[in-house]
C-alpha cells in the first residue's frame with residue numbers, strides 16, 4: 001500500500017464535529033459519485049478516479065494524534081472516522097489496523113468515536129478493555145441488491161457481510177447505527193425499503209436521506225413525493241421498533 005505523511009490529522013469538519021481521515025483516497029470507488037472524491041479532485045489532491053481508488057495510508061497518524069488530542073481545549077463529545085475515506089476498507093488490513101489503533105487512542109482520552117464504513121466492522125471493537133468508550137458503530141446501507149452494489153459501490157463489502165458484522169457487535173452490547181444515504185429512486189433500482197429496514201431492525205439509530213447529487217434521481221418524475229413517503233416510512237418503522245431516527 002502506498003503511504004504519505006501529514007502535518008495535521010484531527011480537524012473540525014464543516015458539519016461541526018471532529019473528524020479523522022487517515023487515508024487519502026478510497027478503494028471502494030463509489031460511483032454516486034463519491035463527494036469526497038469530487039472534493040479531493042477540485043482541491044487538486046488527486047487527479048483522476050483511478051488515482052482516488054489507489055489509497056495512501058497516513059503513516060504518521062498515530063504519532064500526530066496523541067499531541068493533537070492533548071492540545072484540545074474542550075473534549076469533544078465524539079470524533080468521527082471517517083468523512084473522506086473508509087476506516088475498514090476492503091482488502092487493506094493496514095487501514096483496519098491503523099483505524100483500530102486510532103480508536104483505541106481516542107478512547108484512552110475518554111472520548112468516544114462514531115464510525116461509518118462500507119466494509120466489515122471488526123468484532124474486536126466489542127472488547128471494552130481495549131475500547132472502553134461507548135463508540136457508535138455504523139454501516140452505510142441503501143440496498144440489499146448485490147447487482148446494485150457492484151454497479152454503484154464496486155469494491156465494498158457485500159451487504160450481507162456488513163449487516164452480519166454489525167449484528168455481531170450489537171449482540172455483544174455495542175451501540176450500532178445505519179446510514180441510509182444516498183437512497184436510490186425506483187428508476188435506479190426497484191426495491192422495497194421495508195425489507196432493508198427489517199434486515200437492520202436491531203440497530204439503535206437510523207439516518208435516512210435521498211440521493212441529492214445525481215441527475216438520474218430527477219428523471220424519476222415523482223421523486224420528491226417518493227422521498228417524502230420513504231422518509232415517513234422510516235420514521236414510523238423507527239418509532240415502532242424503538243430506534244432513534246434522523
Ligand code: SF4
Pocket residue numbers: 026027028029030034035036037083084085086118
Ligand atoms: S466508501 Fe465512502 S469514501 Fe469510499 S468511495 Fe465510497 S463514498 Fe467515497
